[in-house]
Amino acid sequence: AQKITQTQPGMFVQEKEAVTLDCTYDTSDPSYGLFWYKQPSSGEMIFLIYQGSYDQQNATEGRYSLNFQKARKSANLVISASQLGDSAMYFCAMSFGWDTGRRALTFGSGTRLQVQP
């Protein structure tokens, strides 16, 4: 069965510093997609970054980068130069059965990030 594990319920980081949010996954599927979403207190899920299982290079989107280690089945999110507005819940998610076109998501339990001034 596919499973996503986020072991950090909460994290603190100082403004302007970098922070790494951990994510490990378990799947026997050869093809899958990995995603990170941000959920502010308003409730909406905001897409941050995507990594395909076949991608050789780590994904980057502005201040977000994904540290993808396929052999370890980990997909950690790195946020550089943290800002106060980054305070939110962060979810790692995976879509398996990628080659069939399936894009439904399985989520981890989330990490609450608090950025301190």
Next chain:
Amino acid sequence: ETGVTQTPRHLVMGMTNKKSLKCEQHLGHNAMYWYKQSAKKPLELMFVYNFKEQTENNSVPSRFSPECPNSSHLFLHLHTLQPEDSALYLCASSQEAEVSGEAFFGQGTRLTVV
């Protein structure tokens, strides 16, 4: 128009009531989803619709009844719910088979069953 719109934003209903949640997407996507976010559980996939046909039902109790009249609209009909069904219900859409196919979410409906 925002990408994915959900109404209502908040709903309080009794256990004997019938209500419906509505979701509309303006992104031209071919897939729509219902997710449930409870206080002490990760987001759970409930239903998947692809080109308005249901392709996945994640063992959801029959008191939740989805409807997808077209690729842009998705409903969740609720009847005889239990207090433990209180949660944030999130609708999402995506383009299946697209390279990344990231899902875009609505702001959710906060449901309280009393």
